[in-house]
Amino acid sequence: MVGKLLLRGMLVGLVAGILAFAFARVYGEPQVDKAIAFEEQQAQAAGEAPEPEMVSRATQAGIGLATGVLVYGAALGGLFSLVFAYAYGRLGSLGPRGTSALLALLGFLAVIVVPSLKYPASPPSVGNPETIAYRTELFFIMIVISIAAMVAAVGLAQRLWSRLGAWNASIVAGLAFLVVFALVKAALPDINEVPENFSATVLWQFRVASLGIQLVLWTVVGLGFGAVVERVVAVRDQRGSARRYA
């Protein structure tokens, strides 16, 4: 069963990756190009020799970008299917489509939106190469904390479910999540390495594009996975209940 879910998850993730790649080409690449142009201009003004191009820009923006986004999409779909395999049947009476959509929504918030409110995506030339280890560490710490807080919030909602009702239990759990986020956001160090003359417009559009790519990925996975596994899951549920009532 888990194998079937995993395979379907990775395939849906691959499809999501293809769509996200198209989105990235249209909305993301122009911003990357502008950022690189800025970087080159700064280097020239400082009298530095231009960096040797190991991989051409065309490759980076074409097959390189496609590889990155597709591999990421397939991996995301696979991990999503594993989380689904655990959550299904453990989130009240939600069916496969509902479970998938809810997990994608909560996952998008916990893995993407909340961490990026603290450490947003940055285009080339934003970010000091010497702090890459430090920034990467903080970025992953933020994601881990955010996921842990979301898991705890879902657990809290379930515990309060019977006492407060679904609506109020979810509100209380959501507030608890927000409190944790506010504390962590205040506790972790800020990173601001945007060069002084860097275009605010390019930065904003780059970040919106980056969020858009993730939105495409998570929406396609969340809605697509539920649709694709509905039958497999229903067959298993039927067999399970037949055993139960035999």
Place this chain on the structure above:
Amino acid sequence: MSDTTFAPTYGPVAIPVRELLPWAIFAGLMLMLMIYFVGAEEGATSLIRGTMVHEFVHDGRHLLGFPCH
């Protein structure tokens, strides 16, 4: 929660943890390795010498929100 009813309808049946665990560990590890190669290899840490992986997935890394250079 009472997910056991006596009505002859069927509801969601959870997958037992012991069936899920081997998949979660092995597949989970492989999948996270895939994300690592797209997101962080030859950045903060490096398993392969050089910067080719980094340069190749450069645009994806930036646009997917990972810290890069």
